[in-house]
Amino acid sequence: MPTEQFMAQKAALGKEFTGKGMPESIRWANESIETARKKPENIRAALKAGSEIGNQSILRTEELKTQVETIGKEAIDPETGKKVTTRVETENLKKANDGRELVEIFAEYGQLNPNIPKDQKKMEKLEERMVSVLEARPDGTQLFFPDPKKGVPMTDAKKCVFARKMLKNGGRELHMLVNEEAQALINDPNKPSTASESVIGALERYKDAEFNRDNAQIDLDTAKSEHQQILDDEQSFLDAITPGALGEQLKSLSDSQPGRLADILTSNKALGLLNQHLEQLNIQQEQLVRVKTTNNDMLKGVRQQLNGINRQIWGIRQQIADQTNQLNQMNAEEKKLATLQERKKNLPQEKIQREKAIREAQKGKVVADGEFTAASEDLRIANRLREKTETYFADALYHLPDHIINKYLDGKMDEVAVQIEEAIPFLNEKLREKLILGLDEKHYYEGRRLWKYPMHINTKKEKMIGSAVRQDWRYVVDGKVTTSPGVVETLETRVKNLIGGEAEWKALTEDQQKAVKAVYAVEVTNRYMKMKQERFFRTKVLGQQLITEHEFRELKKHPWNADVMEASARANQQFREAMEQQLPGVDLTTTEGKGRMWDIINKDNVLYALMMAVSVTPALLQEEKPQQS
């Protein structure tokens, strides 16, 4: 019958399954999964326990496999399919349960700390559990915990006290007791078990019974399932073969090749395994979806955190900017305050300086007023001199060498200088220096006295302060000067004194003496004209603004330098242009031309002033009437 074949196959599968069952490893697996779920921190201990399950466990597993097969056959009722449990087994099982529970209580109790309140509560509960276990088995109580003094069962209170003592001693007494009982059991296996079975023996039997029970239950379930499958297959088979020819063929196939149908069913089983595998794949896919969802959530969280960090950074930057602005403002305020304090500190000094400046300004105002008055005076004097010009003019011309007059009229100041240079070859350098330095020394001190005062003062003290230059001019014009009453000094004497004395003079050749006189005459004439030129220049030219105040001041400070020559040349040029406009086509170098120029000059103040600026005719500038020759 197919049923018998299926049963045989089932038995083979059952053996195979049973052979795979390794109690130690299976138990380890269950405990490890539980540990991973409840106490993942202890998972390494689980791994270590797994690593310690060695060959002995495998051997024991083989042994247990044999026992399972035996017990499974004996424990399964072939009629009812239920496990057969004897009274002794029930009793042993109960003891084993009690013993296991006590051992668990000891184990848990030993891990608690009595100094921790939370642990203390747990310890009290464990003590209560232990007492309840002992009370549930009054006969076993004496076995487990006999009263060491009376040898009779203890009261509940004593049980509790004893239990506490046992627990606190870590179960040492219990283990000793158990070992003794176990040794007794080993020595006499036929000893009645009700009084002498040890806890270990009970536990071992419990473990075996539990394992046998589980395996028997698995076998029973498998047998039931397969039996039902066989019945279903048979029914399906019978249903299939009844209606038609295909059924007949299958029936024939079943009868002729019974193993073929079994193969088909085995394939169906494989299909079921595939379905299970597919379900596992679906579970894994769901797990992957959960992982993906978790990752997305993590990513979202990370983004939110980054947004928050960015906002914080922005806020910090804003704070830094605000604080920087505040700091800059504070620095500016501090700097401003320091400046004000410095200003405040210097205020008295500034006040003194300001008052000093005011006083100087007031002085300057007085001076300016004086200069204004002097200018007015100069103008008045100039006007008066102008009135005298016609009278003095002819006499002045008489006293001035023609070649010098012509040079000045032509503005050829450079030629005057050349003339001096031409005379130099007749002088030795030392001699010339003496002559010029002698003039410079005297004219400097007298001239400084002359130039450092305002013009009105010069005017008032003219005879005194202009005496040095004018005295030399007298040597040139008159050929002699009365230096003191009754003492007359000639031009030659004057020149001799300048160059050193009579001996030096006689040492010169005649040409050199003439050259010394010429240089002296030109130099003195030039200086005298400059002196007078400045005075009239200031009065007339500046009054007409033909030159600037600055130029005038420069002329005043440096009467002998090139600026004077330049300003004079410029004025001379203006004078010449004015004359050329007034006298077109007239040769101004001729005597007639000069005469016509003077006609115009005498009628035009501006041209007159220009002429004074050019210093054309020093004789015109003399206030005193020139001596008649």
Place this chain on the structure above:
Amino acid sequence: MEVKLTVRIAEAIKSGELPGDQLSIICRDVLDNLDTPQTKEDYVAMLADLASRYPIFSSIQEAENKQQEAVQNVDTMFARNPTSQ
């Protein structure tokens, strides 16, 4: 990681995928390798090594690789556009 490995071993033991006589060997092997890695990359390398010797760890390795890949994608995205958050 050790929890995942242990649970996987236990599941394999229960399902018969892993023979019981290899339990001690594989547990010892896993224990020997657990403390070696110092970085995430070391963990991945260790997992690859275990998976090459024990196929039961392949599923863990694949899940870990996918998670690592997802993390790398996030890092790459941040690296390309760090201020887009």
